[in-house]
């Protein structure tokens with residue numbers, strides 16, 4: 001079976017600095033794969049390359065066998081590869097539910113203009129979007145804050161809203177940028193459960209970048225480790241934990257020891 005994503009010899013240079021250097025790996029449909037590495041290793045840049053948010057210097061990314069690396073990011077998102085959290089637009093003056101409804105327009109048949117003009121297609125979409133938004137609110141357990149203004153939400157709920165907005169675009173692959181950052185143990189465990197349900201109940205393939213090693217080890221089917229822009233290891237959590245190159249990369253880094 002063709003992997004859902006193929007990252008092939010991808011390189012990104014910023015002037016004289018090579019942020020990502022000839023990285024290749026496959027992502028299988030339905031897996032949870034984490035990208036780890038010390039600070040500045042190139043993880044965020046790799047995510048931006050996969051979502052086509054920045055152009056690659058060389059190499060390519062294939063989604064279901066089709067090249068997506070030269071497409072505009074909104075086209076990649078529309079195809080089903082969605083990056084969330086860091087560049088998620090949240091309208092602070094709207095409620096949680098309104099934010100999720102608006103996000104559906106990314107996959108709407110009618111244009112946003114049609115929505116404002118009140119065309120028939122737009123009206124049909126609107127009803128479907130409202131139903132889907134309620135479904136997402138239920139899935140994420142956000143019923144209690146569905147009518148809360150985004151500007152009033154604490155960090156944890158904002159993160160959940162970011163995920164809701166990502167779900168509104170009906171992703172096949174979701175890229176989560178540090179989903180556990182700033183969370184305490186209980187919040188992290190809740191988010192781990194949520195990410196698992198995304199995969200198990202909605203069939204979404206999950207790629208995540210994360211520094212929280214215990215969470216990464218718990219949640220991942222496979223892990224790719226990069227250091228100084230290059231892939232140094234790929235394998236199961238057990239294989240990564242025991243990998244000499246990974247242990248060496250983390251020695252002296254600010255991140256918690258890889259031992260977990």
Ligand SMILES: Nc1ncnc2c1ncn2[C@@H]1O[C@H](COP(=O)(O)OP(=O)(O)OP(=O)(O)O)[C@@H](O)[C@H]1O
Pocket residue numbers: 014017018019037038039040041042043044045046
């Ligand atoms: N737009 C940019 N222009 C120039 N250099 C950049 C740019 N974006 C990233 N870099 C550099 O590329 C390297 C990799 O950065 P990146 O943010 O991808 O690392 P990271 O692994 O995500 O780091 P962290 O874990 O600290 O978030 C760093 O040296 C960074 O300074």
